[in-house]
Amino acid sequence: MTPKVAQFLADRQPATPCLVVDVDRVAERYNALLDALPLARIYYAVKANPAAPILRRLVSLGSSFDAASWEEVQLCLAAGADSSAISFGNTIKKASAIAAAFEAGVDMFAFDSDEELEKLARHAPGSRVYCRLLVENTGADWPLSRKFGTTLAHARVLMLRARDLGLDPYGLSFHVGSQQTSTEAYEAAIGKVAMLFTDLSAAGLDLRMVNLGGGFPTRYRDDVPEIDDFARAIGRAMTAGFGNALPEMIVEPGRFVVADAGVVQSEVVLVSRRGHGDDQDRVRWVYLDIGRFGGLAETEGESIRYRIRTPHDGGEMGPVSIAGPTCDGADIMYERSNYRLPTALRDGDRVELLDTGAYVSTYCATGFNGFAPIGEHYI
Numbered sequence: 001m002t003p004k005v006a007q008f009l010a011d012r013q014p015a016t017p018c019l020v021v022d023v024d025r026v027a028e029r030y031n032a033l034l035d036a037l038p039l040a041r042i043y044y045a046v047k048a049n050p051a052a053p054i055l056r057r058l059v060s061l062g063s064s065f066d067a068a069s070w071e072e073v074q075l076c077l078a079a080g081a082d083s084s085a086i087s088f089g090n091t092i093k094k095a096s097a098i099a100a101a102f103e104a105g106v107d108m109f110a111f112d113s114d115e116e117l118e119k120l121a122r123h124a125p126g127s128r129v130y131c132r133l134l135v136e137n138t139g140a141d142w143p144l145s146r147k148f149g150t151t152l153a154h155a156r157v158l159m160l161r162a163r164d165l166g167l168d169p170y171g172l173s174f175h176v177g178s179q180q181t182s183t184e185a186y187e188a189a190i191g192k193v194a195m196l197f198t199d200l201s202a203a204g205l206d207l208r209m210v211n212l213g214g215g216f217p218t219r220y221r222d223d224v225p226e227i228d229d230f231a232r233a234i235g236r237a238m239t240a241g242f243g244n245a246l247p248e249m250i251v252e253p254g255r256f257v258v259a260d261a262g263v264v265q266s267e268v269v270l271v272s273r274r275g276h277g278d279d280q281d282r283v284r285w286v287y288l289d290i291g292r293f294g295g296l297a298e299t300e301g302e303s304i305r306y307r308i309r310t311p312h313d314g315g316e317m318g319p320v321s322i323a324g325p326t327c328d329g330a331d332i333m334y335e336r337s338n339y340r341l342p343t344a345l346r347d348g349d350r351v352e353l354l355d356t357g358a359y360v361s362t363y364c365a366t367g368f369n370g371f372a373p374i375g376e377h378y379i
């Protein structure tokens with residue numbers, strides 16, 4: 001938690017649950033990524049946190065944007081982004097959304113199927129298009145495979161077809177999965193991309209761009225490699241695959257840019273021992289006023305394991321299951337991940353979930369069980 005966030009929480013005592021994001025920290029993370037990968041252009045993945053203060057700050061730093069919907073395109077434009085700095089990166093788009101974005105000046109689109117390519121040819125004629133490859137998501141805590149991407153052989157056919165349809169066959173993309181903890185995932189994917197570049201070049205089609213996607217991890221409960229480790233691995237693989245004929249490089253970080261700039265503050269609603277018998281045999285449950293439906297969707301499968309701070313840290317600790325406040329049985333965050341919290345924890349205590357700036361605010365339900373959506377403060 002940055003000093004600015006700590007000060008805000010102490011001074012303002014905001015209603016909980018709330019998310020507080022230090023926008024200066026977002027800028028620091030953007031600049032750290034730029035330092036690590038100076039040859040790559042950064043397209044911030046808007047879905048990680050589309051709040052206007054974040055988008056405006058990134059515009060001021062010269063960022064480009066990866067938008068997944070016409071609505072996200074509009075958010076970028078409203079924040080001052082130039083349409084030429086927006087990539088429509090979802091491979092699944094309504095025809096009306098493609099047409100609206102094209103009309104607004106967006107000219108870079110992702111696809112991974114014949115059918116989507118035809119939609120692009122019809123509704124965004126002449127645009128730059130890039131094909132998403134299916135790559136291994138091993139090592140990712142939040143995988144993005146299966147639903148997206150296609151094989152090398154199919155991508156080859158699609159890129160040649162893009163040219164025939166009058167589109168600009170611009171490049172290839174992949175996503176190694178979100179919260180990717182293995183640098184090798186990027187190396188393997190770049191190897192695949194380079195093979196297809198060579199193959200298509202022999203067929204008379206020279207691609208110009210590699211989109212390395214996002215996936216760069218945040219340190220939650222467990223250690224992760226540094227961004228410089230990823231940059232070195234990427235540099236190595238790009239040189240091995242392309243020699244000194246390097247194509248344009250794009251990265252689409254979401255989590256890396258915003259996660260550690262944000263903190264969720266929550267109130268403990270109940271601490272109870274479930275079942276009966278000796279205390280040692282009874283599981284202690286901690287119920288917070290935020291849960292899976294209040295924004296903590298990435299605790300699904302206990303995939304993302306947030307660090308939790310309490311007013312009693314340093315005291316005696318004991319095992320807990322941690323759940324949200326709703327009447328839904330799926331509203332459990334952690335049962336199997338060996339969470340331990342202070343035994344002195346009581347209802348009414350305020351606790352903080354750290355590094356929650358990404359993939360929380362927009363995952364929040366609008367009023368399930370009557371609970372108001374999470375409050376948001378950008379400072």
Ligand SMILES: *Cc1c(COP(=O)(O)O)cnc(C)c1O
Nearest residue numbers: 045178179214215252253254255
């Ligand atoms: C979600 C997404 C990203 C951002 O991924 P992170 O793991 O948050 O960096 C980038 N590109 C695409 C296409 C995405 O769907």
